[in-house]
Each structure stands twice: as C-alpha cells, then as structure tokens.
Amino acid sequence: xxxxxxxxxxxxxxxxxxxxxxxxxxxxxxxxxxxxxxxxxxxxxxxxxxxxxxxxxxxxxxxxxxxxxxxxxxxxxxxxxxxxxxxxxxxxxxxxxxxxxxxxxxxxxxxxxxxxxxxxxxxxxxxxxxxxxxxxxxxxxxxxxxxxxxxxxxxxxxxxxxxxxxxxxxxxxxxxxxxxxxxxxxxxxxxxxxxxxxxxxxxxxxxxxxxxxxxxxxxxxxxxxxxxxxxxxxxxxxxxxxxxxxxxxxxxxxxxxxxxxxxxxxxxxxxxxxxxxxxxxxxxxxxxxxxxxxxxxxxxxxxxxxxxxxxxxxxxxxxxxxxxxxxxxxxxxxxxxxxxx
Amino acid sequence: xxxxxxxxxxxxxxxxxxxxxxxxxxxxxxxxxxxxxxxxxxxxxxxxxxxxxxxxxxxxxxxxxxxxxxxxxxxxxxxxxxxxxxxxxxxxxxxxxxxxxxxxxxxxxxxxxxxxxxxxxxxxxxxxxxxxxxxxxxxxxxxxxxxxxxxxxxxxxxxxxxxxxxxxxxxxxxxxxxxxxxxxxxxxxxxxxxxxxxxxxxxxxxxxxxxxxxxxxxxxxxxxxxxxxxxxxxxxxxxxxxxxxxxxxxxxxxxxxxxxxxxxxxxxxxxxxxxxxxxxxxxxxxxxxxxxxxxxxxxxxxxxxxxxxxxxxxxxxxxxxxxxxxxxxxxxxxxxxxxxxxxxxxxxxxxxxxxxxxxxxxxxxxxxxxxxxxxxxxxxxxxxxxxxxxxxxxxxxxxxxxxxxxxxxxxxxxxxxxxxxxxxxxxxxxxxxxxxxxxxxxxxxxxxxxxxxxxxxxxxxxxxxxxxxxxxxxxxxxxxxxxxxxxxxxxxxxxxxxxxxxxxxxxxxxxxx
Numbered sequence: 001x002x003x004x005x006x007x008x009x010x011x012x013x014x015x016x017x018x019x020x021x022x023x024x025x026x027x028x029x030x031x032x033x034x035x036x037x038x039x040x041x042x043x044x045x046x047x048x049x050x051x052x053x054x055x056x057x058x059x060x061x062x063x064x065x066x067x068x069x070x071x072x073x074x075x076x077x078x079x080x081x082x083x084x085x086x087x088x089x090x091x092x093x094x095x096x097x098x099x100x101x102x103x104x105x106x107x108x109x110x111x112x113x114x115x116x117x118x119x120x121x122x123x124x125x126x127x128x129x130x131x132x133x134x135x136x137x138x139x140x141x142x143x144x145x146x147x148x149x150x151x152x153x154x155x156x157x158x159x160x161x162x163x164x165x166x167x168x169x170x171x172x173x174x175x176x177x178x179x180x181x182x183x184x185x186x187x188x189x190x191x192x193x194x195x196x197x198x199x200x201x202x203x204x205x206x207x208x209x210x211x212x213x214x215x216x217x218x219x220x221x222x223x224x225x226x227x228x229x230x231x232x233x234x235x236x237x238x239x240x241x242x243x244x245x246x247x248x249x250x251x252x253x254x255x256x257x258x259x260x261x262x263x264x265x266x267x268x269x270x271x272x273x274x275x276x277x278x279x280x281x282x283x284x285x286x287x288x289x290x291x292x293x294x295x296x297x298x299x300x301x302x303x304x305x306x307x308x309x310x311x312x313x314x315x316x317x318x319x320x321x322x323x324x325x326x327x328x329x330x331x332x333x334x335x336x337x338x339x340x341x
Numbered sequence: 342x343x344x345x346x347x348x349x350x351x352x353x354x355x356x357x358x359x360x361x362x363x364x365x366x367x368x369x370x371x372x373x374x375x376x377x378x379x380x381x382x383x384x385x386x387x388x389x390x391x392x393x394x395x396x397x398x399x400x401x402x403x404x405x406x407x408x409x410x411x412x413x414x415x416x417x418x419x420x421x422x423x424x425x426x427x428x429x430x431x432x433x434x435x436x437x438x439x440x441x442x443x444x445x446x447x448x449x450x451x452x453x454x455x456x457x458x459x460x461x462x463x464x465x466x467x468x469x470x471x472x473x474x475x476x477x478x479x480x481x482x483x484x485x486x487x488x489x490x491x492x493x494x495x496x497x498x499x500x501x502x503x504x505x506x507x508x509x510x511x512x513x514x515x516x517x518x519x520x521x522x523x524x525x526x527x528x529x530x531x532x533x534x535x536x537x538x539x540x541x542x543x544x545x546x547x548x549x550x551x552x553x554x555x556x557x558x559x560x561x562x563x564x565x566x567x568x569x570x571x572x573x574x575x576x577x578x579x580x581x582x583x584x585x586x587x588x589x590x591x592x593x594x595x596x597x598x599x600x601x602x603x604x605x606x607x608x609x610x611x612x613x614x615x616x617x618x619x620x621x622x623x624x625x626x627x628x629x630x631x632x633x634x635x636x637x638x639x640x641x642x643x644x645x646x647x648x649x650x651x652x653x654x655x656x657x658x659x660x661x662x663x664x665x666x667x668x669x670x671x672x673x674x675x676x677x678x679x680x681x682x683x684x685x686x687x688x689x690x691x692x693x694x695x696x697x698x699x700x701x702x703x704x705x706x707x708x709x710x711x712x713x714x715x716x717x718x719x720x721x722x723x724x725x726x727x728x729x730x731x732x733x734x735x736x737x738x739x740x741x742x743x744x745x746x747x748x749x750x751x752x753x754x755x756x757x758x759x760x761x762x763x764x765x766x767x768x769x770x771x772x773x774x775x776x777x778x779x780x781x782x783x784x785x786x787x788x789x790x791x792x793x794x795x796x797x798x799x800x801x802x803x804x805x806x807x808x809x810x811x812x813x814x815x816x817x818x819x820x821x822x823x824x825x826x827x828x829x830x831x832x833x834x835x836x837x838x839x840x841x842x843x844x845x846x847x848x849x850x851x852x853x854x
Binding site: 013046047048049051052053092093094095096097099100101103104105108110112120121122124126128133134137143144146147150152153154155178180182183185187198200202203229260261262334 | 476502506507516518520551580581583584585586587589590591593595600661665687713716717720721724725756757759760764766769770771772773774806808809818820821824827828829831832839842
C-alpha cells in the first residue's frame with residue numbers, strides 16, 4: 001500500500017534529518033511495524049449491513065436528514081433552509097444517521113483542505129427533534145440552557161444566551177470558549193417544525209468567528225416553514241408534541257413487535273387533513289420494526305385538526321418499542337465523577 | 342501567519358489527500374516539496390507525533406486489585422496461571438484444543454504489556470513477542486498442509502481474528518449476512534489429533550472477494566469495574582450528553598438474555614467477563630465449556646448444515662464439555678477454566694496512569710504537557726464519548742470494586758463511525774457502529790482500532806473520521822466523531838512558548854494512560 005508519494009516523503013525526510021523521520025512521515029513506516037494490510041473501507045458496491053436505520057413511507061416528502069451541499073449551498077427542504085457556505089468552504093462530512101434519541105448531525109463544513117491553515121474552524125449544522133427529548137426540554141431555549149449547564153472541560157461562557165433575529169426568525173445566540181485550547185464556539189439555535197436547529201461555529205480566531213457568524217445572516221429560511229411552530233401554511237404541517245393522545249386518535253392498532261429488540265423506535269408522522277396518516281418517517285428502526293409500525297399506523301385515524309375553521313395537516317412524534325428517557329436522570333446530571341486531574 | 346499554517350506534511354500521509362490525487366505526479370511533487378520546505382523552514386520538531394509506548398514507568402497493568410484478600414488472591418493467581426496455560430488437543434493435562442482454533446492460549450493474544458492485554462510486538466516495550474499467530478506452524482501448534490499463515494497475519498503485525506461479512510458460495514459473495522468468526526487454523530496433522538481431516542477456510546478467496554474484516558484483541562484490565570458500572574450510571578451519562586455541540590448521539594447495545602446493557606467487545610456485544618471467557622474458549626481455542634457446550638464449526642459449515650466431520654470430534658475421548666468443574670479438586674482448583682478466567686479478569690486492577698511524566702523509546706514527556714493534553718482532550722470533545730470516569734455500583738466481590746471510580750474513558754455506548762464500518766452486525770450494533778473504545782492502558786498499546794489498522798495514536802484519531810464509502814446510489818453516512826476530530830485538528834501541532842494546548846499534548850496525555 002505504500003504510495004510513491006509517501007516513499008518520496010520518507011526519502012526526503014530521512015535524507016535530511018534521519019532522527020526525525022519517524023515524526024515526519026505517516027508512522028506506519030515506523031521500524032518494527034510494517035504496513036498492515038489495511039482492511040480499508042467497505043468496497044464500493046457492497047451491500048451495507050445496517051443496524052437500526054432511518055426510512056420513510058414515501059420518497060417525495062422531505063426529511064430532516066436529506067439535506068445536501070451543492071453549488072456551495074447547504075439546502076434542506078424539510079427545514080426550508082438554505083445556507084450559503086463561506087467562500088472556499090466545503091462539506092467535510094455528511095452527518096451520521098439520525099439517532100434513536102432524535103439527534104441529527106446534518107452536515108459538517110470546513111475550509112477546503114488546500115486552504116485549511118490550522119485556524120480553519122468548522123460549522124456544524126445539527127438538529128434535535130424536540131418530540132423525543134426528555135420532558136423538561138421542550139423548546140430551543142431549554143436545549144441551549146441544558147447545553148450551557150452541561151459544558152465540560154475548561155469552557156467559559158463568552159456570550160450568555162440572547163435573542164437574535166436572522167432571516168425573519170428568532171434565534172438564540174450563545175457563545176463559549178476554552179481558554180486552555182484557545183478554541184471558541186458560537187451557537188445559533190432556532191426552532192423549526194418542533195426541532196431545535198443549531199449552527200455551531202468553531203474557530204480559534206475570535207474575529208473570524210464573528211465574521212462567520214455575521215455572514216450567517218445570509219441564511220435563507222423559507223418563511224412558510226420557519227414561522228411555523230404554530231401556523232400551518234401551504235403544504236407544511238403544524239407540529240404538535242404528543243398529539244397522538246387518546247383525545248385525538250379515533251382508531252388505533254398497536255404494532256405487533258414479534259422480536260424484543262430493546263431499542264427505542266422514534267417515529268414522526270404527518271396526519272393528513274382527512275385524519276389518516278399521510279407520511280411516516282422512521283428516525284431509527286430495524287426493518288421488521290418499521291414494517292410492523294407501518295402496518296399498524298395504516299389503521300390509525302385521527303380527529304382532523306381544525307385551524308381557522310379549516311382542517312390542516314399535523315405532524316407529531318410517537319415513540320414505539322421502548323422507554324422514554326428518564327426524567328430523574330436529568331435533574332441529577334452529576335453522578336458522573338469529574339476526571340481526575 | 343502562524344508557523345503551523347505551513348502546509349502540514351501530514352498531507353503526504355495515507356489519507357490526507359483524496360485517492361484521486363495521491364497517485365498524480367503533480368501531487369507527488371507538491372507533496373515532496375511541502376516536506377522539504379517545512380524541514381527547511383521550521384525544522385522537523387514541530388510535527389506532532391505519537392510518542393510511542395511508555396517504557397520508563399515499568400509495566401503499569403496486569404496486577405490484581407490493590408487490597409485483595411489472601412483468599413481472593415489465591416483464586417486470582419490460579420486464574421492467571423490458567424489464562425497463561427497452553428492447551429493441546431489430547432493426551433496432555435489441558436486438552437480440548439480445536440478442531441478449529443485461532444490460538445492455543447488466552448495470554449498469547451492478550452499479552453501487551455502484560456497477560457490480559459492486547460496484541461504484542463517484539464520491537465516495542467516490553468518486547469513481549471512477535472505476533473504469536475505468525476508462529477503457529479513454526480511452533481508445531483498447527484501443521485502445514487493443510488494450514489498456512491494467512492497473508493493478513495504478519496510477524497510484526499497485530500493478532501487478528503477474521504470475520505466474513507457475507508457468506509461465500511460457489512466463489513461468489515452472497516447476500517446473506519454471515520458476520521461470524523472464521524478460525525484461522527485446524528488441528529489436522531497434529532500428532533495428538535488422531536485422524537481429523539479438516540481444511541482451514543479459503544482466506545485468499547475471501548480477501549480477493551473483499552469479504553473479510555478483522556478484529557484485534559481488546560485488553561481485559563479493569564474488567565471487574567466495567568462489569569459493575571450500573572445501568573443507571575450509564576443512562577445518566579447518556580442523558581448528560583444531550584445537547585452537546587459536537588453532533589454526538591450514541592446508543593446502547595443490549596444483551597438478549599436479560600435485556601440489560603451489554604459492554605464487552607468492539608461492539609459492546611457481550612454482557613460479562615464470564616460470558617466472554619466461555620465464548621473465547623470455544624471460538625478462539627475450540628474448547629467446549631459449561632457455557633458453550635458444543636464443538637463449534639465455522640459459520641459456513643453451520644449455515645450449510647454440514648457441521649464438523651466426526652473424525653474431528655471428541656478427540657481427547659473425555660466427552661463434552663472439554664472444560665468443566667473439577668469436583669475432586671480443592672480450593673481455587675475447583676472451578677472450571679472459564680470461571681477461573683472470569684475471576685482472574687474480574688480481579689485485575691485498572692491500568693495505572695502516569696500523569697507525572699514518562700519516557701518512551703524516542704522521547705520524554707512532562708507532567709505539564711500531560712495536564713494540557715487532558716484539558717485538550719476534554720475541550721475538543723473526545724471526553725464526550727470517551728467519558729473519563731464512571732462510578733461502580735456496590736460490589737459483593739471486593740471492596741476495591743465497590744463504589745469506585747472506573748477511569749475507563751468510555752461511555753460504553755455504540756456510535757456510528759462512518760468509514761470505519763466493518764459491515765458486521767452484532768446485537769443492535771450495525772455495520773458502522775462501535776463501542777467507544779476504553780482508553781485506559783492505551784499508553785502501552787501498540788495497535789489501535791478494531792482491526793488494528795492504526796499503528797499509532799495520531800492515525801487512530803484521524804481514522805475516526807474516514808471518508809464514507811458509497812454503495813451504488815445508496816450513500817452510507819458520516820461518523821459521529823468528525824466534528825471532534827476537526828476540533829482536534831484545529832489545535833496547533835505542538836505547543837510553542839505560549840504553552841497553548843497542542844495536538845502533541847493530547848497524544849502525550851493518551852500515552853500517560
């Protein structure tokens with residue numbers, strides 16, 4: 001596997017400074033450890049063995065995880081978001097799959113490798129589905145407060161959570177830094193479709209950080225989606241936590257789980273104007289679980305949700321399979337001992 | 342401009358450049374030039390590098406819990422002896438090896454830096470041995486033919502066991518998931534193995550078909566602490582990760598028997614030390630026992646309803662299980678081997694970190710750098726997965742395990758790791774999910790990550806965020822660790838006069854564990 005570029009590097013380094021060769025070159029040429037036959041990544045074209053994974057009942061309806069970067073813009077139809085990348089930035093990595101606690105790492109952006117001095121920084125766009133957070137955490141402000149009170153390490157608050165207005169939408173702006181490492185973070189958080197959407201800016205250089213945060217004013221939010229958290233418009237449903245409760249569900253059938261798999265199965269549904277379920281999004285489920293839930297939900301019927309005298313679509317979340325996160329744990333977050341120094 | 346903004350020589354490394362570029366002439370030129378320019382401009386000292394195995398502080402793992410009672414110490418010693426005893430097929434005092442096996446002794450795979458550890462290397466402290474798997478034919482443990490040393494087992498490489506993600510039939514990879522361990526060797530041809538005729542798997546074919554992945558041994562130090570971290574503690578820790586600014590959100594793997602959180606192995610697929618001992622005895626060494634009573638065929642023999650040939654069964658003539666309780670013995674000799682292994686592992690102390698400083702073969706590291714490294718480790722977000730300390734529940738076994746801090750540097754959750762995926766599913770852990778590897782003892786480890794692909798800590802860290810393979814139209818997804826790795830890469834490679842926390846400090850800190 002030794003590429004000739006590495007051999008060249010070894011050659012040059014060892015010719016000049018024999019003692020430092022080990023520290024300069026990729027260390028698999030360290031004496032005594034020959035190149036492992038590196039198993040490398042799963043070959044292209046191979047089937048992927050996924051565990052619990054995300055899926056949806058149709059491929060047209062937008063999903064939180066289906067945003068992408070093209071033409072230097074991160075676009076996410078679900079959140080009605082388009083975020084122009086700073087000049088010469090790229091997507092370093094797409095996010096991991098949605099988690100069974102409703103967390104999305106949507107995209108990680110960094111300066112293009114060629115330009116990336118070490119002060120390059122990053123922007124992480126992430127979302128938390130607020131239907132699946134433990135109960136006291138309902139709004140973006142709750143989540144930001146939770147983050148603030150659980151900061152690890154030597155972090156110091158640099159900007160208390162405060163209101164900001166971007167793209168016609170209310171954001172919470174919050175900043176902290178770590179004096180020892182000289183890294184600074186700034187978070188812009190807002191609430192869209194009962195998700196807390198966060199833009200996490202990280203940089204060594206406070207001025208660059210400020211500039212990037214300022215440039216975030218170029219975020220474009222589709223007002224039809226974002227002003228939501230209440231007013232359903234056009235084809236964007238209104239989101240209501242715990243809507244699938246006794247008073248609203250007229251007919252229901254429980255899914256038949258034939259295998260106890262222990263994992264929580266968070267499901268987002270959109271209830272149509274007729275009270276039938278129009279769309280199902282599995283954030284995280286095994287195929288047999290999503291099949292069982294789909295079969296059951298096909299039989300559900302809701303009271304139509306009426307707003308201004310007209311039925312509108314509603315989206316809500318249901319947790320199948322397993323427990324909701326424990327509340328007691330949240331009020332007692334300190335059972336983890338601090339690292340020994 | 343900061344000095345470290347010079348193009349880093351790491352760009353010439355294995356993965357820094359997109360593969361598309363790596364072979365191109367212009368890249369080679371630029372790459373060589375960058376190294377040259379850097380050496381001339383600022384000298385080699387400013388590149389961050391794994392300091393290597395800590396060697397000045399002795400071996401800091403492998404001893405018993407500090408305050409073990411005399412009675413318990415007898416069981417510990419007895420268990421350790423058994424852990425280090427080679428097994429034969431028949432006619433000796435420790436029989437039952439095979440018919441399929443990877444090696445004949447727990448402690449050869451688990452040997453760095455002491456019995457209970459991981460994969461050794463003869464050239465690195467404490468110079469335990471070459472890869473023992475590479476020596477089985479030379480040492481007469483396996484006979485050639487039919488056995489040979491597979492190409493992925495190297496004298497100076499890591500101990501490896503092999504799994505095939507999918508079954509292979511008629512020279513083709515099928516669409517049926519396998520995922521099981523295919524033992525490297527068989528007992529055929531050994532003088533103590535009767536007329537057993539049994540071919541080892543066709544590893545060359547599996548490699549050619551790209552249908553093989555590897556696992557290296559995980560160390561078992563501090564196992565009793567990990568067993569005794571309560572569910573509530575783990576769940577509280579999980580909940581405290583909500584709202585982290587790194588996009589991290591893990592899950593637990595569960596044990597199918599009692600539905601509690603499982604914790605051992607690269608995917609947290611196993612519940613307890615005893616269970617792992619029983620499984621390892623049968624899977625790694627082919628020795629049936631009170632937990633796994635039947636001789637184990639390789640997965641394809643099981644799948645195809647072939648099983649093992651009768652010529653290879655009950656080779657020592659004593660019946661099954663080959664390891665069981667010794668009714669006529671006394672004291673610590675009474676329990677079966679697997680119970681004794683379990684006791685030994687459970688009573689092993691946690692590795693002792695050396696925050697006061699240390700030397701390796703190539704460098705000396707100060708307490709100041711280690712302290713900076715710890716704060717860097719926490720601030721960039723490593724500690725969000727690698728939870729430094731979790732407290733154990735009350736223990737009925739030993740006071741040393743009771744309500745004590747387990748400094749394991751793991752949340753015992755499984756996380757999506759993007760391009761590290763090995764396409765093997767275990768319990769609820771999918772092909773791209775791995776347990777946050779505990780980092781205690783990492784200061785004296787040689788090979789890193791589940792398949793041993795990383796020969797140093799810097800590679801281990803950057804490999805947390807490998808580019809993600811795409812499969813046809815279906816893109817698999819990224820790693821939960823990418824944001825944290827990026828934070829790490831935003832630290833300067835080395836600390837200047839200002840004593841800022843650097844990547845080097847983090848590496849130095851890791852080698853103090």
